[in-house]
Amino acid sequence: MKDIKIIDGHCDTLTKLLDKSCTLADSANHISIDKLLKGGLKVQFFAAWIGVQQLYGSSLQRGIKLIDRYHTMIVENPELIIPILKCEDIDQLEDKQIGALLTVEGGDILEGDLANLRIIHRLGVRLMTLTWNHRNEICDGIMEINSKSGLSNFGISVVREMNELNMIIDVSHISVQGFWDVIEHSKDPIIASHSNARALCHHPRNLDDEQIRAIANTDGLIGINFYPPFLSDSKGSLDDIIRHIDYISGLVGVDVVGFGSDFDGIDQLPEGINGSQDFPKIIDRLLRLNYLEDDVKKICSGNYYRIIKSILK
Numbered sequence: 286m287k288d289i290k291i292i293d294g295h296c297d298t299l300t301k302l303l304d305k306s307c308t309l310a311d312s313a314n315h316i317s318i319d320k321l322l323k324g325g326l327k328v329q330f331f332a333a334w335i336g337v338q339q340l341y342g343s344s345l346q347r348g349i350k351l352i353d354r355y356h357t358m359i360v361e362n363p364e365l366i367i368p369i370l371k372c373e374d375i376d377q378l379e380d381k382q383i384g385a386l387l388t389v390e391g392g393d394i395l396e397g398d399l400a401n402l403r404i405i406h407r408l409g410v411r412l413m414t415l416t417w418n419h420r421n422e423i424c425d426g427i428m429e430i431n432s433k434s435g436l437s438n439f440g441i442s443v444v445r446e447m448n449e450l451n452m453i454i455d456v457s458h459i460s461v462q463g464f465w466d467v468i469e470h471s472k473d474p475i476i477a478s479h480s481n482a483r484a485l486c487h488h489p490r491n492l493d494d495e496q497i498r499a500i501a502n503t504d505g506l507i508g509i510n511f512y513p514p515f516l517s518d519s520k521g522s523l524d525d526i527i528r529h530i531d532y533i534s535g536l537v538g539v540d541v542v543g544f545g546s547d548f549d550g551i552d553q554l555p556e557g558i559n560g561s562q563d564f565p566k567i568i569d570r571l572l573r574l575n576y577l578e579d580d581v582k583k584i585c586s587g588n589y590y591r592i593i594k595s596i597l598k
């Protein structure tokens with residue numbers, strides 16, 4: 286197997302670590318230290334998933350607890366898990382060190398106050414998914430099927446402030462109108478950290494061709510999500526992951542494709558994939574399908590690296 290490293294743009298392992306009181310050594314989760322090392326992970330994005338307010342009370346308080354769990358995870362794994370705050374932190378990783386980039390999934394954490402955006406940035410958050418499935422102060426999520434609203438005035442100010450702070454804007458889970466509003470208002474590349482192609486799997490969480498082209502026009506990226514219901518109408522398999530890679534790279538080029546596994550946030554896995562240790566199976570399949578090695582490297586980490594380099598200055 287060639288030494289091709291992975292950047293995975295989305296997982297929900299922090300929720301497991303906090304709510305199940307486990308550690309990154311625990312092999313029961315999709316992601317663990319051993320699995321990350323076996324998978325050849327260079328950088329894993331760790332999301333603080335804010336969820337729905339009814340479950341947790343204050344969104345900000347819930348977010349702070351998850352952010353704290355990220356930092357204690359770093360402390361529990363000295364010299365092994367390294368926080369990524371800017372691109373040079375990736376360049377300085379040694380072999381066998383894994384970068385951990387902190388993200389927030391759900392702008393509910395801001396509770397409508399831009400000061401909270403600046404504060405979470407100071408706490409190390411470098412990417413924010415603007416909404417989860419439902420409405421928040423920024424925008425509607427994709428599951429608000431009866432309203433379809435886009436960015437609020439506050440949402441527009443969040444997009445501008447994220448550009449100012451050099452934070453990556455993530456449009457996975459956002460309403461269709463919200464998606465187009467972000468494209469209009471952001472000056473930086475846009476990513477959908479964990480979404481697939483609607484043309485192959487007709488799920489509202491997936492992106493249609495126009496949206497995929499719009500992300501490509503920003504020089505952005507789409508992270509292929511491994512959740513079977515987003516991959517296929519049937520059970521979902523490694524082959525379906527490849528189909529989505531094929532489709533998006535065929536539509537807009539290989540520079541737009543990355544991974545957003547959604548490990549530890551999904552209750553089903555595609556056939557052939559059990560956790561982050563299985564990324565080499567995907568690499569192997571792409572190489573056997575005669576993808577150029579340079580293109581495989583872009584999909585696995587190069588495209589994410591390009592975006593991190595352009596935004597996390």
Ligand SMILES: [Zn+2]
Nearest residue numbers: 390457458479
């Ligand atoms: Zn998600």
